Amino acid sequence: MSETLPMAAKDRRSSTVEILDCTLRDGSYAVDFQFTEGAIRSVLTGLEEAGVRFIELGHGLGLNAAECTPHPTRVSDARCFGIASEALSSASWGMFCIPGIAELDHLRQAVAAGMRFVRVGVDITDVAPAEAFIALAKDLGITAFANLMKTNVLGADGVTEAVRRCAEYGADTVYLVDSVGGYLPSEVGELFEKVGQSVTVPLGFHGHDNLSLANANSLVAATSGARFVDTTLDGIGRGAGNTVTETFGAALHAQGRRTTYDFRALAELSESVIRPLERLHDDRTYQLVGGITRTHSSFFPLISRCAKTANVDVFELMAAVAEIDRVHPAEAMVLEAASTMAAR
Numbered sequence: 001m002s003e004t005l006p007m008a009a010k011d012r013r014s015s016t017v018e019i020l021d022c023t024l025r026d027g028s029y030a031v032d033f034q035f036t037e038g039a040i041r042s043v044l045t046g047l048e049e050a051g052v053r054f055i056e057l058g059h060g061l062g063l064n065a066a067e068c069t070p071h072p073t074r075v076s077d078a079r080c081f082g083i084a085s086e087a088l089s090s091a092s093w094g095m096f097c098i099p100g101i102a103e104l105d106h107l108r109q110a111v112a113a114g115m116r117f118v119r120v121g122v123d124i125t126d127v128a129p130a131e132a133f134i135a136l137a138k139d140l141g142i143t144a145f146a147n148l149m150k151t152n153v154l155g156a157d158g159v160t161e162a163v164r165r166c167a168e169y170g171a172d173t174v175y176l177v178d179s180v181g182g183y184l185p186s187e188v189g190e191l192f193e194k195v196g197q198s199v200t201v202p203l204g205f206h207g208h209d210n211l212s213l214a215n216a217n218s219l220v221a222a223t224s225g226a227r228f229v230d231t232t233l234d235g236i237g238r239g240a241g242n243t244v245t246e247t248f249g250a251a252l253h254a255q256g257r258r259t260t261y262d263f264r265a266l267a268e269l270s271e272s273v274i275r276p277l278e279r280l281h282d283d284r285t286y287q288l289v290g291g292i293t294r295t296h297s298s299f300f301p302l303i304s305r306c307a308k309t310a311n312v313d314v315f316e317l318m319a320a321v322a323e324i325d326r327v328h329p330a331e332a333m334v335l336e337a338a339s340t341m342a343a344r
Contacts, residue, residue, distance in 0.1 A: 017222045017252060019261060020204070020230050021047050021245055022237075023274065024057035025096055029238035030279045033059060033066070033073040037083060039273055040075060043233065044087040046269035051260035052245070054117065054228070055093050057084060060238060062096030062121065063106040077106075081113035092116035092143070099129035104136055117143035119175070124148040124162045125327050127169075134169040145228075146171040147206065150179045152294050153326050156194040167201035173228055174201050178217065180326075181210030181240050181287070182294040185220045192224035204228030207243050209235055210291025214243040219251055233270040236279070239297035240287040246270050289315045293322040299329055306331070310338035317341060 023043055028035055040057060047055050057080050059065035059073050066073040075083070077095075084093040094117035095110055107118060118137050120130045130146050137144035146166035151159055163174045176191065183191075188205070196203060205221035207214035207230070218229045231245035246269075249261035286300050295303070295318050303321055307314035320337045321329050 015225075015227070017226065017257065017259070018054060018228045019052055019245060019249060020054040020056060020228050021052050021232065022056040022096075022206075022230050022242070023047075023232040023245065024055070025060060025062075026056075026230070026238055026242055027232045027236035027274070028058075028073065029060045030236045030241070030282075031277055032280055033071050035073070035075060037075055037079070039277070040080065040083050041087050042273045043269070044084060044091075044093070046265070046273065047245075048088055048091040050249075050262045050265040050269065052266075053091050053260070055084075055088070055091050056095060056119065057093060058095040060096075061101055062098050062119075063102035063110060065098070065101050068101060077110070078113070081110060081115065085114035094118055094143075094145075096121055096147075097133055098122070099133055102133075104132060107133060107136055108140065111137075111140045111142055115142065117145060119145040119147050120171075121147040121149050123327055124151050124154055124159065124177075127162050127165050130166060130171075131169045134166070134171050138170045143172050144170060145173050145175060145204065147175040147177055147204075149177050150296065150327055151176045151191075152178060152180055152182055156191055159191065160195050160198045163195055163199050163201065163203070167199060171201060173204050174199075175204035175206050175228070175230070176221075177206040178208055178214075179206075180294045180296050181208030181214065181291045183207070183213070183217055184211075185213060185216045188217045189220045189224045192221055192226060196225040202227040204230070206230040208237070208240055208291075209242060210240040210287045214241070215248055215251065218243040218248055219255070222252070223255075233266065233274040236274055236277070240282065240291070244270075285315070289318055293319045294326055295322050296326070302329070302331060302334055306334040306338045309335065310342040312338050312341045 120133045122130045134144045232242040235241040235244040246266035250263035
């Protein structure tokens with residue numbers, strides 16, 4: 001296979017790819033944010049022992065989300081700080097942070113407790129709120145990632161501009177995020193090639209598995225220049241789930257990369273701690289159509305409710321809404337689209 005790769009791809013394939021495991025953050029959605037202290041500790045220590053150097057934990061929506069959203073966690077942010085600092089000796093731990101849910105003081109508190117990286121999540125169409133959080137993270141001496149949520153709503157030029165702005169804010173790495181799990185591998189490769197040619201800041205990739213392509217997309221991203229890739233044990237995560245830590249680690253090995261990852265140990269950790277967990281029901285049809293129409297799973301309840309009100313097919317409505325607004329579809333707009341469908 002390597003003989004058929006262009007030289008640029010060969011060079012990128014030999015470069016280091018860091019797994020950033022977000023089992024305890026993105027995976028928290030799948031267990032209704034009810035990870036126990038024991039599970040958190042087991043995952044942290046198991047990942048570190050298996051060679052993972054960056055581990056994210058906490059509420060799916062990040063710092064302070066347990067306090068200001070309707071979905072509290074079983075284990076508080078403060079307790080997560082303590083468990084991570086106690087459990088890890090060499091790996092870095094960090095948390096997600098969405099400006100508006102988190103305030104700057106929450107970032108200060110986490111760093112004081114030992115956090116070594118933060119991931120600032122913003123919609124790719126409005127990256128300005130990330131600036132203050134990235135600047136503070138750098139002032140506090142930790143690694144700052146910018147995660148460009150809903151990357152799929154912009155083309156390569158728009159993505160490049162958003163990446164440049166986050167780099168100007170001081171981000172150490174900027175993530176392209178397939179929030180809807182709709183990208184095809186060819187699209188991921190083309191996007192990373194185009195953006196990577198225009199920026200110098202390292203890039204990362206976060207995939208979702210709506211079309212069962214998260215692992216394939218992540219491998220293409222890595223081959224096309226991504227320095228960081230998000231994964232979760234057993235693919236546990238919001239909606240259709242994520243790139244699978246243990247299989248992605250094995251794929252890197254199969255690709256001939258030099259890595260620190262013990263994929264057998266990762267598989268055993270997944271089997272013993274994650275797979276036995278009781279998870280929320282995942283409606284496969286919603287996830288599949290969401291991937292095809294590139295509709296974020298957070299909008300499924302609104303679209304479903306409006307479809308019932310207007311007595312129209314929910315998946316046809318999903319497709320119609322996606323043509324209008326994939327970033328922040330307002331209820332009035334969704335109802336209007338449903339009414340238009342009903343009147344046909």
